[in-house]
Amino acid sequence: MGDEEGSKLRVQSKMRLAFIKKRFSIYGGAEKYLQTLIQQLKNSNYEIHVFANQWSEEKGIAFHRVNIIPFTSFLSTLTFDRNSKVKIQKSKFDCVISFERTTCQDIYRAGEGCHAEWLKIRSTAERYYKRLSFKINPLHIYMLKLEKEIFTNTKLIVANSEMVKKQIIDYYAVPKENITVIYNGVDLKRFSPQNKEKWRKDVRDSLNISEDTKVLLFVGSGFKRKGLKTFINAIASINGHNLKALIIGKGNTDKYKAIAKKLGVLHHIMFLGIQKEIERFYASADLFVLPTLYDPFSNATLEAMASGIPVITTKNNGAAELIDNGCEGFVMHDMFDAHELAEKINTSLKNLNAMGGKAREKAEAFPIEVAAEKFVKAIETTQLTKII
Known part of the structure; x- marks a missing residue:
């Protein structure tokens, strides 16, 4: 037939x-x-x-x-x-x-x-x-x-x-x-750079975060698989920036608070649990970071790109196939290398607007x-x- x-x-x-x-x-x-x-x-x-x-x-x-x-x-x-x-x-x-x-x-x-x-x-x-x-x-x-x-x-x-x-x-x-x-x-209407005008200030005010603070966003449940330890280690290697890391998702927060405390960076980190209106937090962030061990395709990565913020993830994330290094963000080749991650964070923070615009442009090809x-x-x- x-x-x-x-x-x-x-x-x-x-x-x-x-x-x-x-x-x-x-x-x-x-x-x-x-x-x-x-x-x-x-x-x-x-x-x-x-x-x-x-x-x-x-x-x-x-x-x-x-x-x-x-x-x-x-x-x-x-x-x-x-x-x-x-x-x-x-x-x-x-x-x-x-x-x-x-x-x-x-x-x-x-x-x-x-x-x-x-x-x-x-x-x-x-x-x-x-x-x-x-x-x-x-x-x-x-x-x-x-x-x-x-x-x-x-x-x-x-x-x-x-x-x-x-x-x-x-x-x-x-x-x-x-x-x-x-x-x-990705839902290009729900996740949009325009959300920054609606929610960026409100979310930051609710968390007592000033506008001159650079906000790094981590979204993912199962903190070990998502590479949270590497992210915290990287924060300890970053100098010269007023930083705040928002951790959204489900996991053993006590374990990772202890790691952050030992490294002297706990004051830079906020654990916010699971959030239903996740688009509000993309709007408040400057950079998305997910040093995951394994993700067939991280929805959060594409949501962040659609929201107009650069992303840093690993080669073990299927969504990394959408990222050209230095354009929409960066792809780590060693998922455990905190120094590599810190360097990529530093570089990204110097090019947020250009990289964020490219991230949104790339995401628009995947409605x-x-x-x-x-x-x-x-x-x-x-x-x-x-x-x-």
């Missing part, structure tokens, strides 16, 4: 799509991508089903509960996969799209990257006994087995960076034509709506392949 016949069939009959997402919600900034994708599919007259363990009700979506055993990450992952497969097989769908590590989909969005690569990176930062646990921990053993099955058997894999695509090919010998790269998009459109096309292509 040709493309024209396939298109006619889509018009004549309402196509049924199944999405797999353990915790499903289209509310909040982190879910904007999924919200935009679902809305575009609704407008195209698709019948949408969601298989989840938890969800927020949404008109026009049929929900199906997938039970799990929640006591450990291993049991939760295993039972969600197995129970999703049982439920999916009871119904007929034109395309099954999974945002989780499951084995019953036509399309898998590899939003969490490659677990084998993450373990390799972690092994460079952990002590011997911890590295040994990677080989005997049931969760890691199962995750690697599951990952291999997913990447080997799924018809189409959607990676959110070229970095992740390469890792999947290198570890699992997946044909490159089975993987398509769709970068995460959230275009990312969703590309995903819709991937779904339609997969449907046609099944029909043929």
